Amino acid sequence: MQLKVTTVDVADTGVATVTLNRPERGNSWTGRMHAEYRWIMAELERDDRVRVAVLTGAGRTFCVGADTRALSGYVGGDGYDGGLRDEVANPGYGVRPEFDADVSWQLGLRFPLICAVNGACAGIALAMAAYSDIRFGMVDAKITTATAKLAMPVEYGLSWILPRIIGLTHAADVLLSGRILRAQELGDMGFFTKVLGPDEFPGAVTEYAEMLAALSPTALTVTKRQLYDDLLASNPAASVNRSTELIGELMRRPDYGEGVRALVEKRAPRFGRSEEEQ
Structure with a gap:
């Protein structure tokens, strides 16, 4: 356009x-x-x-x-x-x-x-x-x-x-x-x-x-979804349980591993790269 x-x-x-x-x-x-x-x-x-x-x-x-x-x-x-x-x-x-x-x-x-x-x-x-x-x-x-x-x-x-x-x-x-x-x-x-x-x-x-x-794009998207999903809901227990499920999902993503490595190495994380690049 x-x-x-x-x-x-x-x-x-x-x-x-x-x-x-x-x-x-x-x-x-x-x-x-x-x-x-x-x-x-x-x-x-x-x-x-x-x-x-x-x-x-x-x-x-x-x-x-x-x-x-x-x-x-x-x-x-x-x-x-x-x-x-x-x-x-x-x-x-x-x-x-x-x-x-x-x-x-x-x-x-x-x-x-x-x-x-x-x-x-x-x-x-x-x-x-x-x-x-x-x-x-x-x-x-x-x-x-x-x-x-x-x-x-x-x-x-x-x-x-x-x-x-x-x-x-x-x-x-x-x-x-x-x-x-x-x-x-x-x-x-x-x-x-x-x-x-x-x-x-x-x-x-x-x-x-x-x-x-500079933050994990996956985490940004997921967090944004959580904010508005919970704004439209009225069940705090469901929010807690869903966040637990999401923790399990995101911990399997490359960005989580990079975040942990950056914390241990005391440097800024480099999110959004493949595991091979990291």
Whole structure:
């Protein structure tokens, strides 16, 4: 696919950076961007080099939500324009049926997804951040659901994911009021892993992504699956028993042997290589 409103770069470290790239329009969301983003993620899923992905926005904005020209066109309609929906890829699908929908498919990706909210973030962009695994926020970034002021309901499953991240009371405040929050306030609620100033932000995101990328890709995928499987379950004993089964499975993998050798030899592990290479 020809990328017109997004970019992607895969570093030697195994970190893929995906950038929403319409800075002249605040990186606002369109059907084209929807199709490109999902195509990119499907390609990254198939790329064995990729261990972690970072999602961010070009310029000083993350994404201001749906393009205002498109919003005007929806007046009197009964739903959003699907854009290139018939042509979109389905990354993250097939892991659990609960993930097989717009935005929530990010939970099904095999690798951790870090959302670097480097500026204004509204509407669908907030949902994309919420359904990421790790979130970093630029200290002065303005963030809002936007829907309350448009006389619209909560979008893209934010009513499911947000209470699980920041708690019911904070989620009710954010969703019912539709007010604009600064990243620091959301950080205090627990939404962001870190909230940083512009001088620290890029380096901190890269450092964290590279830290994850240096870990066992198998363990990262399995741990991500455990997190969301258990989030959808209500049986702690089942979680304990499943983790015991997974321990047995992963101990038979080459990465476990490499991890033990690295610990004994007091060096950094070199994960993802075959036993012959090690």
